Amino acid sequence: MSISIIKPGILDTIQDSGRPGYADWGINPGGPMDTYAATLANLLAGSEKNAAVVEVHFPAPQILFRKQSLIALTGGDFQPTLNDIPLPLCQPVVVKENTILHFPSYRSGARCYLAIEGGFATDKWLGSRTTNLNAGATGLTGRKLAKNDELSCGPGKKLSANLRAETDAAILPWRADTANCYNNVHEISCVPGNEWGLLDWESKKCWEETNFIIHPSSDRMGYQLKNEPLKMSNKFQMVSTGVSFGTIQLLPNGQLVVLMADHQTTGGYPRIAHVVSAHLPKLAQLRPSDCIKFGMVKMEEAEKLYQSQIHDLNLLQESCMTRLNEYLCR
Structure with missing residues (x-):
């Protein structure tokens, strides 16, 4: 042993x-x-x-x-x-x-x-x-x-x-x-989810300006966030669809949940955004009561961030x- x-x-x-x-x-x-x-x-x-x-x-x-x-x-x-x-x-x-x-x-x-x-x-x-x-x-x-x-x-x-x-x-x-991976640890970039366009204008403004707080009930399955309730422009019902590590769902009470490593495989709540892969490590090192400031980026920027992170790890592997x-x- x-x-x-x-x-x-x-x-x-x-x-x-x-x-x-x-x-x-x-x-x-x-x-x-x-x-x-x-x-x-x-x-x-x-x-x-x-x-x-x-x-x-x-x-x-x-x-x-x-x-x-x-x-x-x-x-x-x-x-x-x-x-x-x-x-x-x-x-x-x-x-x-x-x-x-x-x-x-x-x-x-x-x-x-x-x-x-x-x-x-x-x-x-x-x-x-x-x-x-x-x-x-x-x-x-x-x-x-x-x-x-x-x-x-x-x-x-x-x-x-x-x-x-x-x-x-x-x-x-x-x-x-x-330092490159964990800089500005509270700033988490996302790409729009399938239902992002269905948020009303005030909710999108709130998303851009709010510091979301991680709830004490958060765990490896998901981070529950405390925030001003967000709303969809029209009520509708969704069929359960696939979700992944970093999917941000809007719950019926207007609060958000970020799905983490032990997430379920499907979900029936609106997917308003997805955390970019390169910022999942930063997110994973935040604790209950920490704040998160979300920002939207284009898919091209998300891919660039991820490729840069992989490149750094590959160089490190060779060096080690x-x-x-x-x-x-x-």
Whole structure:
């Protein structure tokens, strides 16, 4: 075994890139809330970019490393320490065996990601290790991590002698810059949804000018927003249609809900907008009581933002592989 859960957090789950392609069975893709942070953690830890990670919420767990491991932490900052040694985010770290990872205090963000070289090796369901809490499937028997749970990792490269730390944690000398992904974190760009044109004029004006507040009931399924009620220009009934991560629906009471990673596969409420893919990571790091300022962009701009983000990750992958090969046995 690679790690043991000494003390569980409020919601810690195994996540990989998810299981797309089963929506017609009523099974959503799932996966990490912040796909950018999860991918980044894997690249820094020398794993495949779609390898399984642990998604951590605050209050967070205490984790025992049972063997020397190469890890990386990304996403939310919960002030991580290893045997009281402060650990950086977005930087690879070699941790000694029998050391304890702790997240003592909250600083920023909503979710932190722990990646380990080789990825976490749990059972697969429909080709994915992602935890589906609603179906009670895969991850670790389809549930959040609990006390005394043990996780193994897949095969990784043998650590070279110069990585064997004199102290409990050897922090490797390179770091990923995430500023481009998380800048202006409260400003979320969208493209118009199918029913956007049916909003009345005052509601469209409200959309453009309002700071929407994330409701405390928000979770991995969706962010409930608090706002002045929005209205359609004419009442009508919709047939249920497909929805996706980032779809913004207008509820009958005029409030909005943003569908998140564990969203349902269909919905019968008006889809007034969709969050652009490149801004889903920013959205995933917002917490209840945080505000959101939406803005509309054209599809061409949404595609440009996403392609730029993918380009940055591809460059990072090449850079990490080069740097790790200098430190790991060939």
